[in-house]
Amino acid sequence: MPIPLRETALEPGTAAGVSRRQFLGTLAAGSAAALLAGGASRAEARASIASIEEARTEAAPEEEFWAQVRGEFLISEELAYMNSGTLGPMPKPVFYAVVDGYRALAADPGRENARQVTAQDDLREKLAAFVNAAPGEVALTRNTTEGMSFIANGLDLKAGDQVLCSFHEHPGGLEPWKIKAKRHGVVVRELPFPVPASDPAEILNRFEDAINPRTRVISVSHVTFPTGCMLPVRELAALARPRGILTLVDGAHAIGMMDLDMQALGADFYASSPYKWAGAPVGTGFLYMRRESQDRVWPTVASTGWDEEETGAMRYDRLSQRAGPLLLATIAALEFQNAIGRGRIEQRVRALATRLRERLREIPGVTLYASDRPELCCGLTGFTLEGHDRIEVVDTLWRRNRVWVRETDYGLNTVRASTHHYNTEEQVDRLVEGIHQILKEGTT
Numbered sequence: 001m002p003i004p005l006r007e008t009a010l011e012p013g014t015a016a017g018v019s020r021r022q023f024l025g026t027l028a029a030g031s032a033a034a035l036l037a038g039g040a041s042r043a044e045a046r047a048s049i050a051s052i053e054e055a056r057t058e059a060a061p062e063e064e065f066w067a068q069v070r071g072e073f074l075i076s077e078e079l080a081y082m083n084s085g086t087l088g089p090m091p092k093p094v095f096y097a098v099v100d101g102y103r104a105l106a107a108d109p110g111r112e113n114a115r116q117v118t119a120q121d122d123l124r125e126k127l128a129a130f131v132n133a134a135p136g137e138v139a140l141t142r143n144t145t146e147g148m149s150f151i152a153n154g155l156d157l158k159a160g161d162q163v164l165c166s167f168h169e170h171p172g173g174l175e176p177w178k179i180k181a182k183r184h185g186v187v188v189r190e191l192p193f194p195v196p197a198s199d200p201a202e203i204l205n206r207f208e209d210a211i212n213p214r215t216r217v218i219s220v221s222h223v224t225f226p227t228g229c230m231l232p233v234r235e236l237a238a239l240a241r242p243r244g245i246l247t248l249v250d251g252a253h254a255i256g257m258m259d260l261d262m263q264a265l266g267a268d269f270y271a272s273s274p275y276k277w278a279g280a281p282v283g284t285g286f287l288y289m290r291r292e293s294q295d296r297v298w299p300t301v302a303s304t305g306w307d308e309e310e311t312g313a314m315r316y317d318r319l320s321q322r323a324g325p326l327l328l329a330t331i332a333a334l335e336f337q338n339a340i341g342r343g344r345i346e347q348r349v350r351a352l353a354t355r356l357r358e359r360l361r362e363i364p365g366v367t368l369y370a371s372d373r374p375e376l377c378c379g380l381t382g383f384t385l386e387g388h389d390r391i392e393v394v395d396t397l398w399r400r401n402r403v404w405v406r407e408t409d410y411g412l413n414t415v416r417a418s419t420h421h422y423n424t425e426e427q428v429d430r431l432v433e434g435i436h437q438i439l440k441e442g443t444t
């Protein structure tokens, strides 16, 4: 995307507990000792999480609480960052865990590596608790694309077997099936649904009508990439299971945005990327695999343990050496999210997205693709500005307003905004103001 990038990234914002000068000072060459001294950064991380827990339990007023949470991020103060849907910012404890983990590996590789290996079990347990699953149902991946590929690649399907997707799948959820089609003759159908959707039944009916005796898998996004529609995956799973059809969910966006519960959702497989909305570092993901459905899937990567069925989903993530600091930092990300509260995050995300939708709806010349129905919308909002190219809109919002959103196409020429808990009402209004200005003055 031809967005003019500065040669260097924006400056980090002031982290609570560390002054901007101090923070930049520690990053400067030759003076990194404070930040890179393991004990110091671990203490910072603990203090950060504790301060959020304290604010929550003391029931700080809503806006004060969110300002404090925002203070635990390093996002540049001039930036309204509204693209967690591609890559979310790490909060301070996560950043420190990454730095600290690599510092320790650089200093004492052997013993530290042995320590970091144990982070795999710890992370598996914490992820399982985070999404209400059993540890034996969680495979550690590197992202959603890898998880989707593990399932598509690992299922024994024959020529003529059918996989049902929606017409708004991300390539990371669709292309693994395209390999299956080319290699094994599997039929992949991409079913359309109304955009914006106004009733989950409209979507369910499309899938129900498309099911035939050769349907083996329903593979859909929880939140669609181009417009942010929350597909009714619980109902789809309920439709599929009695018919012997497996459900695979591309859940790239939902973790960290919505309060997830794998038991309640009922899907067989769920792939996700906690580095988008859950504050994890890029490079760690997970794949939920319902225990009863695991024997349908062959592992794709293999090392010792791949054939030990009793270990559960662990046998699907036998990657040998892993980036331990990223695993440790993902644990910190989950702790940070838990300190805020998963339900509270979902409420905040929904409130900011509602504000954005309500304001966009009032603007003549804006076509909104997000649904009005709470169960069909979330923190991703897709829209189009009549007569304006999406790439120019994204570019202009950045240059004029320091608002960072993204574009997607899918024949809709869409601008897509992510509203996460660290965004503010002022930032939502700044985006809306920028849109008014584009409609009045153009994008040049």
Ligand SMILES: Cc1ncc(COP(=O)(O)O)c(C=O)c1O
Pocket (backbone or CB within 6 Å): 085, 086, 143, 144, 145, 146, 169, 170, 172, 173, 221, 223, 224, 225, 250, 252, 253, 272, 273
């Ligand atoms: C719905 C959806 N699925 C999958 C992906 C790919 O995610 P990852 O790069 O983490 O594999 C994305 C990325 O934005 C996405 O929006």
